[in-house]
Amino acid sequence: MIKLYGFAISNYYNMVKMTLEEKGIAYQEVSAMPSQENDYTAKSPMGKVPCIETDQGFLSETAAIVDYLEELKPTPRLYPTDPFARAKTREIMRVTELYIELAARRHFQHLFFGGPRNETAMEEVKPVIERGVAALKQLVNCKPFLCGSELTFADVFAYNSFPYANMVTNKLYNWDIVAAVPGLKEAFAAIAARPSAKKVDADQQAAMAAFAAQKK
Ligand SMILES: N[C@@H](CCC(=O)N[C@@H](CS)C(=O)NCC(=O)O)C(=O)O
Known part of the structure; x- marks a missing residue:
């Protein structure tokens, strides 16, 4: 199951969360704050929130994450097909x-x-x-x-x-x-x-x- 790292006040976190909700993708929220500590930058290289954990590894940057989710589960789609x-x-x-x-x-x-x-x-x-x-x-x-x-x-x-x-x-x-x-x-x-x-x-x-x- 995808893990979503971050906190619910973050607007970027909420973009990813809304995408997961819209697409009906199961996810687990993991509380995390932005950090430059090695254990967090290993997950999110800029130390920012959000990042996600998938079976294949971690992914950060909201635009990259939502593009991944769109390809992972194309329907309901959130980009037009044209x-x-x-x-x-x-x-x-x-x-x-x-x-x-x-x-x-x-x-x-x-x-x-x-x-x-x-x-x-x-x-x-x-x-x-x-x-x-x-x-x-x-x-x-x-x-x-x-x-x-x-x-x-x-x-x-x-x-x-x-x-x-x-x-x-x-x-x-x-x-x-x-x-x-x-x-x-x-x-x-x-x-x-x-x-x-x-x-x-x-x-x-x-x-x-x-x-x-x-x-x-
Ligand atoms: N470009 C990043 C921006 C994310 C971002 O700025 N998140 C804020 C929280 S809403 C953060 O982690 N700030 C701490 C920092 O900039 O180091 C993305 O698209 O995910």
């Missing part, structure tokens, strides 16, 4: 990760872990996210999902990336980036109604409550 539509799905995934998630992530230390505000990032992040949002406005159709009638990995990536990024933009730039993309709020509501999202969200909220209680 090559161009599949590439367009990946285009949305890349834009979401590079210009929304990774840009916003520069403020995570400050916003979620009490670090000092990064003034350089204050200047640099907003224009990057502005271009990401403009690109997504052009790329998604939200009928009801980001690429149309079927749930794809574009939904899995965006659904798990936007909430934290939106906390960042709301708090630091007074800007709601979900509202900024027409149809995105409704697309997220459609995704949230799926059992996979319900499971991921419930586990995430429980983990957040436990984290908050621990901090007190």
Whole structure:
């Protein structure tokens, strides 16, 4: 059985977990935090969360993991079969990760872990996210999902990336980036109604409550 290493607050972890849930692949969760210790980098060479353990060995990097899972269990598929539509799905995934998630992530230390505000990032992040949002406005159709009638990995990536990024933009730039993309709020509501999202969200909220209680 596949083992999924990480923790339920991690948006990347939740992308993989949602994929496993959507595909009905049996898995076991193993609690792990990012670490540069040898015993963890042996599993996840960058020391990041998530990674998975398969019969053939460990695999890290979310995009590589979800591609593996898609090939391991092609149905229900989360990439369109048409090559161009599949590439367009990946285009949305890349834009979401590079210009929304990774840009916003520069403020995570400050916003979620009490670090000092990064003034350089204050200047640099907003224009990057502005271009990401403009690109997504052009790329998604939200009928009801980001690429149309079927749930794809574009939904899995965006659904798990936007909430934290939106906390960042709301708090630091007074800007709601979900509202900024027409149809995105409704697309997220459609995704949230799926059992996979319900499971991921419930586990995430429980983990957040436990984290908050621990901090007190
Ligand atoms: N590129 C990685 C990013 C994963 C990532 O950044 N995970 C966070 C937790 S949400 C982490 O492990 N952070 C610790 C670090 O960056 O060293 C992936 O696609 O899986």
